[in-house]
Amino acid sequence: MSSERAAVSALFLLNGLLVGGWSPRIPALMERLGIAESRAGLLVLCLGLGSITVMPLFGAMTARAGSRSAVWLAAWLTAPSLLWISLAPGFWSVAAAVFLFGGTMGGMDVAMNANAVAVERSRARAIMSSCHGFWSLGGVIGAGLGGIVLELAGELGQGLAVTAVFAAGLVWAGPRLLRDPPAPDQPRAPLRLPRSPLPFLLGIVALASMIPEGAILDWAAVYLQKEMGAPLSVAGWGFAGCAATMAVLRFAGDGLRNRFGAVRTMRISALTAMSGLAVAGFAPSAGVAIAGFALAGIGIANLMPIALSAAGNLPGMAAGVGLSVVTMMGYSGILLAPAAIGWLAESFSLGAIYLGLALLLLVPLAMSRLAAAADFGSDTAP
Template structure:
């Protein structure tokens, strides 16, 4: 097995384990609420701790990647993440649960930046696109964690479930630990890079592209079911199919995305993806029936799937900028879309219909379409 193929499999495994942890968290939320006897609003604040921890730690790990290399940062993030679900399960009150959930968010976000940076290193060395399939493995991990989590919680209890997930992740880390691609620090003398934001506007513009791509993804995750139920009269069982259609097509397209990007180039792939996503969101917004909207969300997933991976690759290959630094800016800006957009959309939905909001999100994607030429740094023509 070639060094780069082994490294590709290893970093894909890291994406899977990170997704597995995130997916395993989703079914724990109502269990934590029951155990601590807390309301939805208090749980909302605890979930906010996850987002804050994640966003605060992403730039720190970006600097760490530039100073020490991505492998050191991936390993550190993974080691910190491994016990997080167990810590949450053992938390005796909401205050300690908040700290444990912030730990979970911080380690998850830090590992996220580092493993994306390692994927960029593999892409550079191998001269092949792998970022989309890495994100596909993350989606697969999330699906496994969420799908099996409810069953495991019912059979093993909260702590038993956390112990099982921790054991699986620890075993996975042991298997992947020495197979990750070793990359050198990217900065000047001795790799000592100040932890400061880049002065070039490019990472922030690419971050804006990632933000615009992730807001619709977060909106579909949080509000598609409400839209289908309240405005289109879907049954309770049908309401969940909106996000399922989007998530399903996204997972499939992420595993195909590297091949498509290799054939068409990053700029063309981003443009086609944006047009498909715009069309899907417009179909969903103008849908006369629940099934039409579900088809629209599925089409949107086809388009949205590879836009963020391309933005991450482009940020990691910006000339004159350590890929950990560029990635930390873009991941922080992008993930803030998923963290902050749902609340904003909920507020807007009191004034506007969800149909109008989904059409508005289609219009929002005109910005990534207009800025698509910036994705050129994600290609492997030796020009950067």
């Protein structure tokens, strides 16, 4: 593995570690702040609003200055995020800290995906799925161990541990990142949305693909704890189980995509994810629900990486511009839709909601032909 590929993979791992560390905090925050699902949903909404507010700014910065500069800035701004959430004393201060967390994390997400596209182009080989595999591996560590550390050391202890690991990883990865040049027509170009409909159509695919992942990230622990009676140390494994299988399939995803093509891979993935969500929704126990989330992770794994590779290789468009549109739309699914789930959960069971989300994956299944651009990016040198 080249140093540039290892460095961008490390960024995905660190980002996933931070997001995974957030997942088991939601039931802990509900207990500390004395709030129900609807107010917890508002916190999740703040996370999403922060991300979609900042993502376009870092998309523009990526196009104008290169992804290396953008991701370096965003990553260091993201590093202490869980500490600010831990130190915030009340609901609205926590909401503000979560908003900042979402903003810096979203900016890092756009920039590191653009850097992965740049490495793909320099190597003329697909690496996006494996990069997201490292993100999922980080999610497994952050979510699986996060609940245990929360019980042993509390929110502040967990925040300190995650921040220390994150900062150490950045010190190693930063100097090794690929230094990609800015897009040639971008430094003086005004900030505007692309005229082509393709990134927006891919954004719809990404949106439908990411909503189920967001529902597992933010609500699996609540589902297992409140509806299944699992302890907090077990509840964190709802998302961890999903992230674990996502990691395995994402590490295999580049090879699968190169062998079977992005379109066929997306179709099979969508059908598998639908099956896993159905198992989780009908589950009679926490163990079966975790198994369902793990099966869903197999399917979810390569939906977003394929959409991102397609967006980063659209003809006549700077990678940062197409990626910012698809990332913003896709991550509004993982960040904004779970807020609505918080309100729905007071009227419907989370199990019923997971069943409904299985049907949403008919969208990427029906629009899978749009993924063909990812095959061009994978197999053709720039």
